[in-house]
Amino acid sequence: MNENLFTSFITPVILGLPLVTLIVLFPSLLFPTSNRLVSNRFVTLQQWMLQLVSKQMMSIHNSKGQTWALMLMSLILFIGSTNLLGLLPHSFTPTTQLSMNLGMAIPLWAGAVITGFRNKTKASLAHFLPQGTPTPLIPMLVIIETISLFIQPMALAVRLTANITAGHLLIHLIGGATLALMSISTTTALITFTILILLTILEFAVAMIQAYVFTLLVSLYLHDNT
Amino acid sequence: AASEKKLLEVKLGELPSWILMRDFTPSGIAGAFQRGYYRYYNKYVNVKKGSIAGLSMVLAAYVFLNYCRSYKELKHERLRKYH
Numbered sequence: 001m002n003e004n005l006f007t008s009f010i011t012p013v014i015l016g017l018p019l020v021t022l023i024v025l026f027p028s029l030l031f032p033t034s035n036r037l038v039s040n041r042f043v044t045l046q047q048w049m050l051q052l053v054s055k056q057m058m059s060i061h062n063s064k065g066q067t068w069a070l071m072l073m074s075l076i077l078f079i080g081s082t083n084l085l086g087l088l089p090h091s092f093t094p095t096t097q098l099s100m101n102l103g104m105a106i107p108l109w110a111g112a113v114i115t116g117f118r119n120k121t122k123a124s125l126a127h128f129l130p131q132g133t134p135t136p137l138i139p140m141l142v143i144i145e146t147i148s149l150f151i152q153p154m155a156l157a158v159r160l161t162a163n164i165t166a167g168h169l170l171i172h173l174i175g176g177a178t179l180a181l182m183s184i185s186t187t188t189a190l191i192t193f194t195i196l197i198l199l200t201i202l203e204f205a206v207a208m209i210q211a212y213v214f215t216l217l218v219s220l221y222l223h224d225n226t
Numbered sequence: 227a228a229s230e231k232k233l234l235e236v237k238l239g240e241l242p243s244w245i246l247m248r249d250f251t252p253s254g255i256a257g258a259f260q261r262g263y264y265r266y267y268n269k270y271v272n273v274k275k276g277s278i279a280g281l282s283m284v285l286a287a288y289v290f291l292n293y294c295r296s297y298k299e300l301k302h303e304r305l306r307k308y309h
Contacts, residue, residue, distance in 0.1 A: 004299070004302075004303065007299045008296070026288065029284070030281070030284070032271065032272075040271060040273060040274070040276050041276045042271050042276055042280065042281070085285075088285060088288065088289050089289055089292075089293075090292040090295075090300075091288065091289065092292065
């Protein structure tokens with residue numbers, strides 16, 4: 001059972017060729033572009049949703065931060081669609097792989113921090129020391145603030161990986177438990193099935209929330225640094 | 227001749243020569259995917275009153291392809307006495 005539980009997280013390879021590339025590229029098929037003023041329902045819905053999200057997320061930034069709008073919007077669309085597609089049966093979710101989440105988190109965080117250092121050096125360095133700290137505490141606090149700065153990309157990546165992986169594992173386990181319990185005691189199986197339904201609803205929410213949180217935090221790091 | 231006919235109009239005996247006639251260069255294959263994509267898109271999605279069927283057929287095909295991909299591991303989980 002142990003091996004079966006984790007087989008859905010193995011990177012898909014077919015005859016030695018990376019199938020995972022196709023799976024990562026698949027969500028792009030679901031977001032068609034249209035140059036028309038009035039497009040079909042599918043594209044109109046996506047454009048409305050994108051406008052809603054971008055207004056809500058980019059309104060806090062100044063003009064320099066708003067140049068990141070395209071990046072942040074593609075980020076939230078990618079993470080959201082990848083997580084939601086992962087809830088389909090038998091599918092592979094790329095965001096369960098720590099390698100991919102690190103590849104998303106580290107460059108974005110580093111870009112925000114380096115922008116801050118280049119354009120507003122004094123203000124960026126001042127972030128390491130909160131206002132009003134007593135003088136004897138200063139060295140320790142600078143060390144703590146540095147650690148908390150460098151842990152930001154790690155936390156971003158690990159948060160996303162852990163949440164999605166844990167959700168998938170729970171669904172596998174509780175689904176397996178329901179199946180096994182059906183021959184033993186139908187009532188318990190029904191209770192377990194209800195838990196499975198609730199869990200699936202939670203996972204839909206988590207899929208979208210994690211995308212939002214990831215993008216929100218990157219935007220926050222950006223706000224600090226522009 | 228068997229050249230330039232659509233697939234449904236090709237006679238069974240002419241099928242091998244028809245298949246060999248197709249353009250298997252990378253740009254030819256890319257063109258085939260592009261034509262296939264736009265055929266589906268314009269029939270089911272890019273219409274005035276598109277329904278959920280356009281999206282669900284794509285997702286169903288995705289689920290089916292993933293099932294085929296992981297069949298090798300899944301067949302051990304069937305309820306059989308001998309695997």
